[in-house]
Amino acid sequence: MTDILVPLEQEGTEAVVSSWLCAVGDVVALNDPLVELETDKVSVEVPSPIAGRLVEILVQPGGQARPGMVLGRVEPVATAPAGLDAPLGAAPPSPPQPQPRDMSDWHSPAVRKALAESGLDPASIRGTGRDGRLTRADVDRAIAAWADKPKAAAAAGITGKSIPHDPMRLAIARNMLKSVQEAPQVTAVFEADFSAIAAHRARHNPDLKAEGIALSYTAYLVMAAARAMQAVPQVNSRWHEDRLEVFSDINIGIGTALGDKGLVVPVIRSVQDLSLRGVATRLQDLTTRARAGQITPQDMRGGTFTISNHGVSGSLLAAPVIINQPQSAILGVGKLEKRVVVREVGGIDTIQIRPMAYVTLTIDHRVLDGHQTNGWLTAFVAALESWPIDAPA
Known part of the structure; x- marks a missing residue:
């Protein structure tokens, strides 16, 4: 042998x-x-x-x-494989049929x-x-x-340029493709009135600014997301084939664009233990270092939930905002703009101008169903719209 x-x-x-x-x-x-x-x-x-x-x-x-x-x-x-010693004049054996290519x-x-x-x-x-x-x-x-197709196109008179992918773009591409291949993703859309947090920010931002702390709307989004986790804890989880792992710590990643260089997601850890001032401080540190190219891998590890504030670049709505695997959901926040809305005052419908934004929650449908998704968004929007103006920062 x-x-x-x-x-x-x-x-x-x-x-x-x-x-x-x-x-x-x-x-x-x-x-x-x-x-x-x-x-x-x-x-x-x-x-x-x-x-x-x-x-x-x-x-x-x-x-x-x-x-x-x-x-x-x-x-x-002793004998050759079947078909190699067929007698003269015999019909040649049929070629093997290829198996289905989609198996x-x-x-x-x-x-x-x-x-x-x-x-x-x-x-x-x-x-x-x-x-x-x-x-x-x-x-x-x-x-x-x-x-090689761009070269052939150029030879045919089509002009353009070929830009090699950098490692960050390739990593983003792989992660995004992996996310949509692994998880069935569904998006729910709500609308949020930012009047309450705009009033709170206007009152407290000068004091924090004097201390060198920028109180951005994103800090409120982080806090409201943490409060919504109390209503639907399963949003702060990870799917395993044999179980669902629900985290006690709420570690929220913030999608931070680096211009043409791509995107990073630094993580604010244990948000449930932080004040608005604490979130604003950590958010400012992480985003500043990210845009200066000083973020570290440790700063981006351990996230259990992600916020994509895509509205800062002008989009009203993005759906789906692809989940940052292996997390179970991602929040998308559209552009904040003044819109005409109807509000009831003293039992009478009135037309008002309010700062509004569309907010979306894209979920892994293996983990969450529609009623849980809508329950989380309801709690999130309620936290934003009921923010007391005299609440401490």
């Missing part, structure tokens, strides 16, 4: 057996792919060292495959990862593996061809 060996050289830190492409007893030709190995970088097919029959599998799928390890054994057979287990992990990161349609790529399977090399070639 002849050993099937793991290649002595491989790309990647370690390899595991992804799948066996043949079963024990199958007759194979020389160089037929027998087993697929997966590293953190590539997927590799190990071919048969001889023509013969697969008689033994020593390493099952999921097992480690170290360089030089024996994966299985092939014994030579979840059809592609190897490395191929699935490359497809997810590139966004390419697997049906548009010609597979060179066994039975038309896609290999990582097939996907890499397709990615390279896609990258």
